[in-house]
Amino acid sequence: MSDLTRISLHITGLSCAGCAGRAERALAGVEGVSSASVNLANATGQVEAAGDVPLSDLTGALAAAGYPAAESQAVLTVGGLSCASCVGRVEQALLAVPGVLEASVNLANETAQVRYLTGMARAADLARAVSAAGYPARLSVAAADEAEQAGRRKANEINALRWQVLLAALLTLPVFLIEMGGHMVPALHHWVAANIGLQNSYLLQFTLTSAVLAGPGRQFYAKGFPALLRGAPDMNALVALGTAAAFGFSVLSTFAPSLLPAGTANVYYEAAAVIVVLILTGRFLEARAKGRTGAAIRKLAGLQPKTALVVSGGAAVETPVEEIGAGDLIRSRPGERIAVDGEVISGSSYIDESMISGEPVPVAKSRGDEVTAGTVNGNSVLEYRATRVGRDTVLAQIIHMVEQAQGAKLPVQGLVDRITLWFVPAVIAVAALTVLAWSVFGPAPALPLALVAGVSVLIIACPCAMGLATPTSIMVGIGRAAQMGVLFRKGDALQRLQEVRVVALDKTGTLTEGRPALTELICAEGFTRDEVLRLAGAAEASSEHPIAQAIVAAAGKGLPGADSVEAIPGYGLRAEVEGHAVLAGAARLMAREGVALGALGGEGQRLAERGETPLYVAIDGQAGALLAVADPIKPGTPAAIKAFHAQGLKVAMITGDAEATAQAIAARLGIDAVKAECLPADKVSAVKELQQDFGALAFTGDGINDAPALAAADAGIAIGTGTDVAIEAADVVLVSGDLRGVVNALTVSRATMRNIRQNLGWAFGYNVLLVPVAAGALYPFGGPLLTPALAAGAMALSSVFVLSNALRLRRLNPAIDEEGAGQAPGAARKQEASV
Known part of the structure; x- marks a missing residue:
């Protein structure tokens, strides 16, 4: 097999954990795919596959499963086109960009229409590829910023759900008042019978409920029944079956009551309509909450300016950032954000790099110094030469790293996947058994009671909360960590880090400044x-x-x-x-x-x-x-070691220094174990010895010689100011060179895993407890028989609870402040326990 490549896809049509599982299995089933994971919370799929696997195989598998990959379109204005061969070369350049599905160039109006997979390519990448082929290209005015496009798509989705909820509620309100109001207020029932007539009230309810199901509720049938026919029922199938059963029985009772046993011709229009209203309301609230889970990414993306002054021929021209190429000379005015990574050519100023380093003190920059996209120029004009642009900038790589980690699947998710694989079919079976049991053993009128219980089981057991429990917490937790300067390169490190019992530290460049x-x-x-x-x-x-x-x-x-x-x-x-x-x-x-x-x-x-x-x-x-x-000790090192001890962790030092020097530093800092005079290979042995002595280990280092130990540790943490080799070998990267970031990484890990356990406990507990209640298990003992409407409300609230609980992680504070004082250990533990 050729080298593996990582592919990220945005997937449409995901509504529950069952959907995510089926989409994941569809991707994993494609020949050449080594692993696939689908995240319900952000509707993305991460695939590792051989480099020669066609994208069409992946998108085709998703489409066949009923969850097509999201696509985007861009229009480019292309210069230098003179003949048909030019058209061919531009189309070839576009098709060579990973993620591009189709490219069509029009010679007459010098434009290119491109269709590509959302998330795999960006419009700016397309323009850059065409320009590199020798044909200057730029995005047309219609092709707006992609982050804004994504924001608009999410806003449009929320707005559409809002109107669907409003329309469904307005149509359902008369139905609910006529039917349920008549049960609760006998006088209302008599008034309806006397002034409207029962049959006319049934016809009115039929008309309004039909409008609800055919309008706002149509989506459940359009997605649910095809999924059912494919033998892969999802949440939409449960809702479609439940509402169709309630509506169908009501239609029979309205137009052909003689076909039903005497005394059983009751209508349940309000149940079908109210179920649609409540589930749409739940989806509306979910969409709003999901939008907030990606706030960290949007905040990072917002640091990238949209334009910059490019100096050419002595004149400075305002230029879109996506059109800036490596080697361009850029002028930065006081107070502006640096547009791309570069090297200062002239001028001197102070740059606020707190978004990268976490340090609030501005850094002096002059000729020859590097500047980073997203940082803020101080009070002087700088001119710098672009060295890294587009996806190569440090800011873009940070955003990509966070996005990849947010889409990861933790080991704990495996249990959820195994359960949800069979959950929806099992619910349908339980609902069928419930109807059968009530029909045979239930009191008269048994058939309506059987229908109520069966529909309630179908509705209340939707596995939305199960599917959202883990990914929403991961998204919010990893996003919050990024805001603290902690980048999880691999999402599963989030779970491994909270199992750590000993933190092993390299000395030079990690504990110390690295400059004698x-x-x-x-x-x-x-x-x-x-x-x-x-x-x-x-x-x-x-x-x-x-x-x-x-x-x-x-x-x-x-x-x-x-x-x-x-x-x-x-x-x-x-x-x-x-x-x-x-x-x-x-x-x-x-x-x-x-x-x-x-x-x-x-x-x-x-x-x-x-x-x-x-x-x-x-x-x-x-x-x-x-x-x-x-080699001076870094200012934050003593406070970080004190914080490790406050969290009940052992601290070890692994270094190539002489034993006497290492022991002296360890005694000064309060380090528990020392492994001195270690060559790079010895560091791996030292890691294994510490694992045997103390348990799961996190190793923190910054140099090339630390890479083997970073890879051997249960969780490898690289200092972001270190070498690329160390960063590539690590699971977690600290943007700054401060050990206090390790403390924050551990805090985020523990708080996120605790949040996931809370969510899973709620999601599973909810179904274990309420499915039997919906089936009528309490009815023979004088307990309630849950109505379908109440079941729909409980189901919607369950998902909203899980999302709201995950969003609490956004308020998680750093365990230790930048001055190194940190919180009191008790206060830190108290806050962590509350999340």
């Missing part, structure tokens, strides 16, 4: 600080060792040249500087060269025990100074 610095300088008698730094800095200037660079940085600029520089491996170096013989290195170098350290030796031992690296400088054969170099 001079921390102390003690001069021997007769030497001054400036003199020692000047000579030592000059001697070390030619060395690329991090410790040498720390000394050079401390010495500053204007250093003299060094002659006869000789590196002594494992010891240090010697050099001639301004006529002085300079030695710089470890204590063993001084001992080898016969230099007496005196009191400096004792000071060096003290600094080593503190976790710093002592370095001695001898000038003309005399000990001149002791220099201490250390």
Whole structure:
């Protein structure tokens, strides 16, 4: 099989967990597909398939299952077209874009009509592909921003449901008042009988209910009965069966009562109509709530400006962002957002990068520095060269990463899938048995009671809440994590992270800044600080060792040249500087060269025990100074380790440093376990040993040498300021380089999984308890017989409860603040428990 490719599809027609399961099985059944998962909450399907699997196979499988993939259309204005061969080349360029289904170029009006799969391609990608082929292309005025299009589609769906609910309610109200009002208020029943007549009231109810079912309720039959005929009944099938049974019995009672046993000719028009109203109301509320679950993505997408000033020929032209190409020169005015990733060419300013780093302090930028799309320019004009555009920008990659994770399927969803696979057929069977049992054993009139109980079972058992329980919590939780600077590359890490018992940390670049610095300088008698730094800095200037660079940085600029520089491996170096013989290195170098350290030796031992690296400088054969170099601990590290302990976790450090240095740092920070002097391969062994000692482990690192350990851990967390290799090997990425993000990742994971358990408990408990009640299990003991209308209301409220509970995750606060103080452990646990 060729290399796997990941395909994201937007799927239409999904209304319950059964629909999602059937769409998923349809995709998984396509030859060449290795895995498929469908998310009901955001109506997307994630497919891993061989690169040679045609998209038409996937879309065809979905269409055959009754859940076609969503498609979009775009119109491009194309320049440079001169002949039929140009048309062919443009069409080939468009068809080469992943997700494009059809492309048609019109030579006469120089436009291209493109049909593509929603979510797989973007209109801006199409224009870029055509331009790259040599034909300048731009989106037509009609092709608006895709985020706005998606927003409008969602708004149109909600608006359509609102009008359907309103129309159905207006038509149903007279039916409900005539029938149910007559039962509750006998005087009303007598008034209807005297002034309208029972038969006329039945005809009026028939007319109004027919309008409800043929109008707003038609969608249930259009989708439900075909699904039933395919042997794959879904929620629509349950509603269609229930309302059709109630309506059909009522029609028989109205127009041919003689065909029914004496005393059983009752009408249930109000049940059929009210069911449609309540379920449409539930869908309306669901659509509104689902819209809010994607708020994090929309907020991130909103950071991307729509236009930018592109400088060409000395003039700055306002240009749509999708038309900017790599290499374009862009001018950013004060207060504007950076349009694309780039490198500053001229000017200097301060950039607010809090959306990327989480740090509120603006960062100085000048010539040669990188700027990131979505960040905000401060008070000066900058000109920068575009380096990454479109989907290659950091912001676009963050959005894509969050979208992919939100569509993931957690292991806990497997149980739900297995149950919902058989749930709807089982409900139909239970409803049939209920009707049979009431018909045989029920009191007179048995047939109407059997109908009421059967319809109630069909309606109340719709598995919407089951299907929404997990994906809605995942969407909101991962979106909230992104707003905290925590990106889940793999959605299933959300579940694995809450099982962690030990957090293992790399030292350099994770616990520490990763940039050694001079921390102390003690001069021997007769030497001054400036003199020692000047000579030592000059001697070390030619060395690329991090410790040498720390000394050079401390010495500053204007250093003299060094002659006869000789590196002594494992010891240090010697050099001639301004006529002085300079030695710089470890204590063993001084001992080898016969230099007496005196009191400096004792000071060096003290600094080593503190976790710093002592370095001695001898000038003309005399000990001149002791220099201490250390990699500073990141400001947020102590608070993060304290927070880990407050959450009941063990903290371990895995490092390549010497044992003594590692132990000193561990003692200072309160780290529980240390694995020192580890090569990259040793880090994997260290991870496995810690897993055996403590249990599930999360490893956090930033370097290439951390990639094997990140992959071996139960959950790998990469520092976003680290290497691409480390990020690719990780399950979770911290946008900033701060360990406090790990604390927030753990908090989001635990809160989200708790929220999922609450939702699943409600969804399953609701069906386990209320299906028997709907079937009439309590009736023989004097209990109620649930009406179909009440069943529809309970079913709608169940889904709304699940969505509302998931949306509470949007209010989840970071477990630890940016200053590192964090919340009190008790307060953090209290808040987490409430979500």
